Amino acid sequence: MTAIKHALQRDIFTPNDERLLSIVNVCKAGKKKKNCFLCATVTTERPVQVRVVKVKKSDKGDFYKRQTAWELRDLAEVDAKDASKENPEFDLHFEKVYRWVASSTAEKNSFISCIWKLNQRYLRKKVEFVNVSSQLLEELPKAEESVPSGESQSVAGGDEDALDDYQELNAREEQDIEGMMEVCEYAISNAEAFAEKLSKELQVLDGANIHSIMASEKQVNILMQLLDEALSEVDTIEGKMSSYEEMLQSVKEQMDQISQSNRLIQISNTNNGKLLDEIQFLVNYMDLSKGHIRALQEGDLSSSKGIEACINASEALLQCMNVALRPGHEKLMSVKQQQHLFTELRDTFSRRLTNHLNNVFVHQGHGQSSVLSQHMAELTLPKHSPLHRDLLHYAKLMEWLKNTQREKYEGLSRTYVDYMTRLYEREIKDFFEVAKIKMAGTAKEGKGNKFATLPRKESAFKQETESLHGSSGKLTGSTSSLNKLAVQGSSSRRSQSSSLLDMGNMSASDLDVADGTKFDKIFEQVLSELEPLCLAEQDFISKFFKLQQHPTLAQGEVEESDGVVPSRQTPPGEYRHISSTEKDMVRLMMNKVFQSIETELNSLITLGDKIDTFHSLYMLVKMSHHVWTAENVDSASYLSTTLGNVLVTVKRNFDKCISGQIRQMEEVKISKKSKVGILPFVAGFEEFAELAETIFRNAERRGDLDKAYVKLIRAVFMNVEKVANESQKTPRDVVMMENFHHIFSTLSHLKISCLETERREAKHKYTDHLQSYVINSLGQPLEKLNHFFEGVEARVAQGVREDEVSYQLAFNKQELRKVIKEYPGKEVKKGLDNLYKKVDKHLCEEESLLQVVWHSMQDEFIRQYKHFEGLIGRCYPGSGITMEFTIGDMLEYFSSIAQSH
Numbered sequence: 001m002t003a004i005k006h007a008l009q010r011d012i013f014t015p016n017d018e019r020l021l022s023i024v025n026v027c028k029a030g031k032k033k034k035n036c037f038l039c040a041t042v043t044t045e046r047p048v049q050v051r052v053v054k055v056k057k058s059d060k061g062d063f064y065k066r067q068t069a070w071e072l073r074d075l076a077e078v079d080a081k082d083a084s085k086e087n088p089e090f091d092l093h094f095e096k097v098y099r100w101v102a103s104s105t106a107e108k109n110s111f112i113s114c115i116w117k118l119n120q121r122y123l124r125k126k127v128e129f130v131n132v133s134s135q136l137l138e139e140l141p142k143a144e145e146s147v148p149s150g151e152s153q154s155v156a157g158g159d160e161d162a163l164d165d166y167q168e169l170n171a172r173e174e175q176d177i178e179g180m181m182e183v184c185e186y187a188i189s190n191a192e193a194f195a196e197k198l199s200k201e202l203q204v205l206d207g208a209n210i211h212s213i214m215a216s217e218k219q220v221n222i223l224m225q226l227l228d229e230a231l232s233e234v235d236t237i238e239g240k241m242s243s244y245e246e247m248l249q250s251v252k253e254q255m256d257q258i259s260q261s262n263r264l265i266q267i268s269n270t271n272n273g274k275l276l277d278e279i280q281f282l283v284n285y286m287d288l289s290k291g292h293i294r295a296l297q298e299g300d301l302s303s304s305k306g307i308e309a310c311i312n313a314s315e316a317l318l319q320c321m322n323v324a325l326r327p328g329h330e331k332l333m334s335v336k337q338q339q340h341l342f343t344e345l346r347d348t349f350s351r352r353l354t355n356h357l358n359n360v361f362v363h364q365g366h367g368q369s370s371v372l373s374q375h376m377a378e379l380t381l382p383k384h385s386p387l388h389r390d391l392l393h394y395a396k397l398m399e400w401l402k403n404t405q406r407e408k409y410e411g412l413s414r415t416y417v418d419y420m421t422r423l424y425e426r427e428i429k430d431f432f433e434v435a436k437i438k439m440a441g442t443a444k445e446g447k448g449n450k451f452a453t454l455p456r457k458e459s460a461f462k463q464e465t466e467s468l469h470g471s472s473g474k475l476t477g478s479t480s481s482l483n484k485l486a487v488q489g490s491s492s493r494r495s496q497s498s499s500l501l502d503m504g505n506m507s508a509s510d511l512d513v514a515d516g517t518k519f520d521k522i523f524e525q526v527l528s529e530l531e532p533l534c535l536a537e538q539d540f541i542s543k544f545f546k547l548q549q550h551p552t553l554a555q556g557e558v559e560e561s562d563g564v565v566p567s568r569q570t571p572p573g574e575y576r577h578i579s580s581t582e583k584d585m586v587r588l589m590m591n592k593v594f595q596s597i598e599t600e601l602n603s604l605i606t607l608g609d610k611i612d613t614f615h616s617l618y619m620l621v622k623m624s625h626h627v628w629t630a631e632n633v634d635s636a637s638y639l640s641t642t643l644g645n646v647l648v649t650v651k652r653n654f655d656k657c658i659s660g661q662i663r664q665m666e667e668v669k670i671s672k673k674s675k676v677g678i679l680p681f682v683a684g685f686e687e688f689a690e691l692a693e694t695i696f697r698n699a700e701r702r703g704d705l706d707k708a709y710v711k712l713i714r715a716v717f718m719n720v721e722k723v724a725n726e727s728q729k730t731p732r733d734v735v736m737m738e739n740f741h742h743i744f745s746t747l748s749h750l751k752i753s754c755l756e757t758e759r760r761e762a763k764h765k766y767t768d769h770l771q772s773y774v775i776n777s778l779g780q781p782l783e784k785l786n787h788f789f790e791g792v793e794a795r796v797a798q799g800v801r802e803d804e805v806s807y808q809l810a811f812n813k814q815e816l817r818k819v820i821k822e823y824p825g826k827e828v829k830k831g832l833d834n835l836y837k838k839v840d841k842h843l844c845e846e847e848s849l850l851q852v853v854w855h856s857m858q859d860e861f862i863r864q865y866k867h868f869e870g871l872i873g874r875c876y877p878g879s880g881i882t883m884e885f886t887i888g889d890m891l892e893y894f895s896s897i898a899q900s901h
Contacts, residue, residue, distance in 0.1 A: 001025070001107075008039065008055060012066055017044045018051075022114035025103040029089055036067070038100065040114045042122075050118050052092070070094050073123060078112060080131045109136055278326070285323045286338045288345075292316045296349040301356045307393050310349070314400040317345055321404070350405040353397055357412055360391065361419050379438060379522070381431050381529045388540040399546040413545055417592050420537075425596045432600040435526050436607055439519060519608060520618040520695075526604065527626045527643075534594060534639040541589055547582040583636065590638035601646045605653065613657040614688070617695045617705075619650045624701040651704065658708045661688075662715040670723055676730040677844030679723055682739045685716050686746040693750055706754040713758045716743065733773035734842045738849060740766040774856045777835060778864065782828070786864075788819045789871055796875075805875040813879050816872070825885040829893045832861075836897050858894040862887060 001023065009020045022040040027033045036056040043049045050072035058065050070092075077093035088102040090112065102108035112129070116137055119127040129137065292313035299313065300306030321342045329335050402409040541547065608615040627647050630640035665681045689709070696705045720743075724735035740762045747759035788811070795805050805811050823831075836854065843849055865887060872881055885893075 004037070008037070008064060012055060012064060013039070013041055013053075018042065019044055021118070022111050024107045024111035026100040029099040029101045035103075037064075038111065040072075040111065040118060042118070048122060050122050052115075072115070072118060073126065075115070075127050077128045077130055078115060078132065080108070080112060080129070080133075083131045083133045109133075112136065278329075281326075282329070282332075282335065286320050286335065288316060288320055288342070293345065296345045301353065301394075304393065307397070310353075311396045311400075314349065314397060317342060317349075318400060318404060321346065346404055350401055350408050353394075353401060354408050354412055357391075357394060358415055360394075361416060379431070379434050379525050379529070381533050382427055384533075384540075385536065388536065388544075391544055392540070395544050395546065398544055402546055409545075413589065417589050420593045421595065424537075424593055428594070428596050428600055431529065432526070432604055435522060435604060438522050439604075439607055439611060519611070519615050520622070523604075523608065523615075523619055524622050526601075527622060530597065530601075531626060531630070531639060534590070534597075534642075535633070535637075537593060538586060538590055538638055541593075542586055545589075547586045587636070587638055587641070594638065594642070598642050598645060601642075602649055605646070605650055609653050609657075613653075613660060614691065616650060616654040616657045617692055620647075620654045620701055620704065621695050621699045623647045623650045624699065628700050654704065654708070658711055661712060665715050665719045666722075668719065668723065670727060671729075675842065675844065676723065676727050676735050677738065678742050679720060679735075679739055681719065682716060682742055685712060686742070688712070689746060689750050689752065693752070706752075709752060709755055710758075713743075713755055717758070717761070730842055731773065731776075733769040733776065736769040737766055737773055737853075738844060740769065741849060770853065770856060774853065774860045777839065778857060778860055782823055782831070782864075784819050785823055785868065788816065789868055792871055792875055802874045803877060806879070811875075813876055813881060816876065816881055820881065820884055823884060825889050825893075828885055828890070829897070832893050833897050833900075854894065858891070861890060861894075865890060 005020060005023050008023065013020050018041045020039055020041050024038050025035060026038055027035050034056075036054055039053045039055055041051050041053055052070045052072060052075065053066060054068040055064050056067045057063075074094050075092060077091075079091035079093070081087045081089045081091070086105040088105050088108050090100055090102065090108055092098045092100065102111070112132060113136055115127070116129060116132075291309075295306075295309040295313035296317060299310040301310060321339075325335070398409065398412070401412070605616075605619055608619060623643060623646060627640065627643045630637060630643055634640060661681075661684075668679070668681060670676055692705055692709075696702055699705075720736065720739045724732040724739075727735050744759060744762040744766055747755050747762060752759075792805055792811055795808060795811065796802055800808070806813055806816075835857070839853055839857075843853065865883065868883065872879075
């Protein structure tokens, strides 16, 4: 508050020649609190003017501005609200009442006290104070009584400069002056005499003081003598103190010498301790035991104990070589000698280890060659777990070599990769040769058994298929694979004993199932043999060469571990440009070791596709499953990547197979001399769907099959209509009806969800063409009757009333009787019998739709009969004309004709 008071005095009141006596921080009562200051001020010039000024902080900056000023003489009343309790509220009554709330009761009381004092001095008690404590109003007189007359009190509570220089006499001053004037009554009338009297009295007092001082001269002399004696004693003591100081200086010098000696001794002890620590450090961390040295120089790398001793010795050597030497250690001769020894031991042991592992690779390879010959006769790959198990004993030594001799480590890895590449290339090539022989065997068996013992119905179907393509004796190359599969599927449903070809090298575990299943199992066995082989080799490479799934260090980087700081530099050679991650290094090694797998797999897939394009279905399912399994194990593994690439080829072959079937459908030509029946590609689609549903049951790539289904079925629909339009021997409605009925039956049986729309469409087309065929066929047995009533309906449609049709010359009653007489029951039955024979000639036996068509014709014939009877009743009322046969006769005709055939 003091700082604010000074700031307000400086910035606001001093420029206006005013003096700030008191200040209180207030806000208006009952409203939103906006603080301001009420200031009590007086002017510095006479006559004195007393004001209450309201000061408010500016909204635009951090400074105060004068807002409102009231003259104190306009203040009528000060209301403190409560005289007994502390209450910060108070009212000032000017021209209107201003209600304020002070920030504290103390500030409020101080401000009211200042107002009261200003009122007492300048306004002569004009302002009325209400609810103000009497103690607060009595504080000023009491304070004035307790202060001597020569001291002036501040009106605003202790500030001497608060009031003007002129002050009124207090009561005590008045009493003293009155007492003096009573003694000197003439002081009022003769001030000069009064002043002269006072001067004389003052001179008398000064003389008395001088006489008193001169009377005390003897005491002064005695005091001076005592002071001289004291000074002599001080000189004596100072002499003694000087001698004592000289003695202490000698002692101090001796103590400094002793302290210096102790400090040197302490420094010597500290240095000796540090030297001992350094020596102990070098002995502990740079001393290699004789046993370790012997193991590194002569250790047996072919026995388990020798390998374990070499591992311990190599780890100890690595720790000694990678000790973090302190500054200056490298300059010690003993340290240089030890480092030279360690370097020689490292080079010697790394050379021994490299030569030994090279020999192990060669030795193990010869052992694998003998195993390879044993697996030639079977569709299995040799297991390399013994080689891996033996080599994993050296895994820690390989890690040591990796950390110490990176170049030799890289050389060993190249040697291993080169050797294993040749070994695996030979094994995989032989393995795939056996697989191809087995696949070729299944193809030969299929050719030998597939058409050898076809039953009569299948032979007839085969002849029909040949006749459609104009072939004689065997299926030509233009026959689609769908046709081939139709025959194959029919053949596989009968019980037959297929005699396997004697392959010579095949074991008793050879597969003896249908051709598709044989191929499926052969392909599955190939993938099942490759999968563990690749996973085992990748796991071995990661463990043996210590290639975990974390980033390796690039050239110039260092790796800190337990105080060891070995340098890392990428050596020259084949692996100079290897990726910065060890995961990439594993993949690169696997790509080189198994570089022939992808090529051989693609070759095998091509062979299977040449044997039968539908083999791509088996391969797609099996390959998808193995890719999914490999990705679950490790999505970035070599096996997952390779199988994924091969899967792309398989999917491409599958798409080519579907496109080939569609293209062959479009190229189908029909015979002009024989009836069409069920088209070969319609039967082939049924066999394809049955086979595909069996293969793709619970498969991961179901979506690919659904897309192929949609493409095939749309092609089937389109080409059925194309063949029906081109057919000359068989009516179009019959071709459409039979084939779409077959398609509808197939889709209903297989319940393929993605073809539900096509199933309904097939049913709709079958129903429409059945109805069309029935209506067109029924016009022939009662041809003249049909023409007559069509004419009647035409007249009615032209506006002739039904009961007036009989008056038309061409449609009178006599003409109607004449037409009806031409169709007695015997003629109708004969016409129906001819119709039955014609329908039987149109329809094929495979679909068995004759009875369905005949029943539909019966219903349609009855409907036409009722329609004719209705026209007779409406157009020829009361004529008594009826048909020569009844509905009962018709039912008997239809039944007897169907039974007779």
